[in-house]
Amino acid sequence: AQSVAQPEDQVNVAEGNPLTVKCTYSVSGNPYLFWYVQYPNRGLQFLLKYITGDNLVKGSYGFEAEFNKSQTSFHLKKPSALVSDSALYFCAVRDTGQAGTALIFGKGTTLSVSS
Amino acid sequence: NAGVTQTPKFRILKIGQSMTLQCTQDMNHNYMYWYRQDPGMGLKLIYYSVGAGITDKGEVPNGYNVSRSTTEDFPLRLELAAPSQTSVYFCASRTGRGTDTQYFGPGTRLTVL
Known part of the structure; x- marks a missing residue:
């Protein structure tokens, strides 16, 4: 069965520091992977997606994601x-x-950025 | 561009009552979806449709029904509300072609007491 795991319920970082939110997947065949963001009491907003090609995908608001096939991570x-x-x-x-x-x-994963 | 719209935004139901959650998209998308979001559980697929007149069950369809009489509209019906249906419901749509992106509505927060 296909599945997605986000191992961290919460990630805390200080403003100005780099952030990473982890994701691993399990699929049969080539994966089509997506990241969405949800602000409080709002719907899901699309950030970026990986379909094929470059392993580093750039998206909205300065976010990017790294696809790693051997580690099945995004x-x-x-x-x-x-x-x-x-x-x-x-x-x-x-x-x-x-x-x-x-x-x-x-x-x-809840991301909390402190000032 | 309105995109995907949902009504109502909030609703409180009593056990056993019925209601319809409305979803409309103005992007001429063929594929539409209903998900429910429970805290700490991500989103689960309730029903989906690949075009007008075609619907099918997702992972958690029990207690719900859908119809798709037009490309634009995909209402979700709760016939006998139960406390387990307390959740936030999201409608989404996409063209259905290749590797396109799925777009979400703002959600309906439903409480069953």
Whole structure:
């Protein structure tokens, strides 16, 4: 079965420091991977996706993600965190074994950036 | 651009009541989805549709029904509300072509008492 794991419930970083939010996946075939962000009482906003090509994917708001096939990981990164980055982050993989090819989500990681 | 819209934003139901959560998209997307979000659990797929007149169950369909009579609308029906259906519900859509992105509505927060 296809799945996504986010091993950290919460990540705490100081403003200006680099941040990493971890994600590992398990799929059959080539993975289509996504990161979304959710601010309090809001819907999910798309950040970036990996389909094929370069292992380093750049997305919105200065975020990037590194795809590592051998480690089955897709970690979200940002060189310098902002307090406004504080939110809930979801990693997801497309379920290619299902007709609707919906997304399978991890449980989410709360990012807290302190000033 | 309205994108994906959902109504209502909030609702409180009593056990056994029924209601319909509305979802509309104006992007001419073929694929639409309903997810529920519970704290610490991520999002779980309830139902999906790959086009008007075509719907199918996701991971957690029990207690829900859907219909898709038009490309734009994908309502979710709760027939006999139960406390276990207390959750935040998100509608999403995508074109359905290749590697496109799925876009989400703002959500409906439902409480069943």
